[in-house]
Amino acid sequence: MHHERYHCEKYIKRNKASLIRAGRYLVDTKALLALFHLDCGHCRQVHRETCCEGGQPYAVDDWQVTLLEQELPAIASYAQDARLREKMTAKDVWDQNAGTIRMQHGNCLFYQELSAGSFGCAIHAYAEKTGREVEPLKPFSCQLYPLDLIETDQGILVTAVTPETSSFSRWGTDYLDHFYCASPERRKQAVHLDEQLFSLSGYRPAYLWNLALLRYVLQDEADRIEALLQEMDEQRAASTC
Numbered sequence: 001m002h003h004e005r006y007h008c009e010k011y012i013k014r015n016k017a018s019l020i021r022a023g024r025y026l027v028d029t030k031a032l033l034a035l036f037h038l039d040c041g042h043c044r045q046v047h048r049e050t051c052c053e054g055g056q057p058y059a060v061d062d063w064q065v066t067l068l069e070q071e072l073p074a075i076a077s078y079a080q081d082a083r084l085r086e087k088m089t090a091k092d093v094w095d096q097n098a099g100t101i102r103m104q105h106g107n108c109l110f111y112q113e114l115s116a117g118s119f120g121c122a123i124h125a126y127a128e129k130t131g132r133e134v135e136p137l138k139p140f141s142c143q144l145y146p147l148d149l150i151e152t153d154q155g156i157l158v159t160a161v162t163p164e165t166s167s168f169s170r171w172g173t174d175y176l177d178h179f180y181c182a183s184p185e186r187r188k189q190a191v192h193l194d195e196q197l198f199s200l201s202g203y204r205p206a207y208l209w210n211l212a213l214l215r216y217v218l219q220d221e222a223d224r225i226e227a228l229l230q231e232m233d234e235q236r237a238a239s240t241c
Helices: 003-013 040-047 062-078 082-090 122-130 174-178 184-189 211-240
Strands: 017-020 023-027 111-115 118-121 149-154 155-160
Touching: 003 149, 017 211, 023 211, 040 118, 062 082, 062 122, 111 122, 111 184, 118 122, 122 184, 155 211
Parallel strands: 023 155
Antiparallel strands: 017 023, 111 118, 149 155
């Protein structure tokens, strides 16, 4: 959108000092150090629904369709619904054209009850329990939050959703305005919540929540960028002591 492009270009100009070049990527260290607490296991206890509900992932690439289909019979074992297990085993998970995952009851087919009262992504659960890399299997758009990758004239901006980036971020202002995961300040004000839910001690820089994905994207530059972010975070912590 034109207005999103405009705000993104303005942001890049204002924050040149905090952008690091990594090949074709522009790494936004300022946003990647913003604090988040992705306490996803408790999300339904404090919010009516999780961010995985009410939609479906963007279409995946052909290579990922092939890879995911190879794993579907094994992933099926993590679904509680017998009919869904049959669909997965039969590779009947695509909506019209292969690449777009089918919806079920208003949600992505893979968003399921994994155990009694516990809901989440069956692909992610399978990867974690079997030691598989989640990055190649799980749809990219489902892995990204709170990060954002934005193609610009100067390269692909690697950033995170913050009050400054929300005008052009895919995540908009919704998370900042309504969810504790993106706002330590809102969590501080929520004195009615048990302190273990989205605990204030659990907030960490955005890049740490998606470190595996960041390494997967940045590849050869990952170690250098990670070391710089860690150093900057330590300096920030020292300055606030």
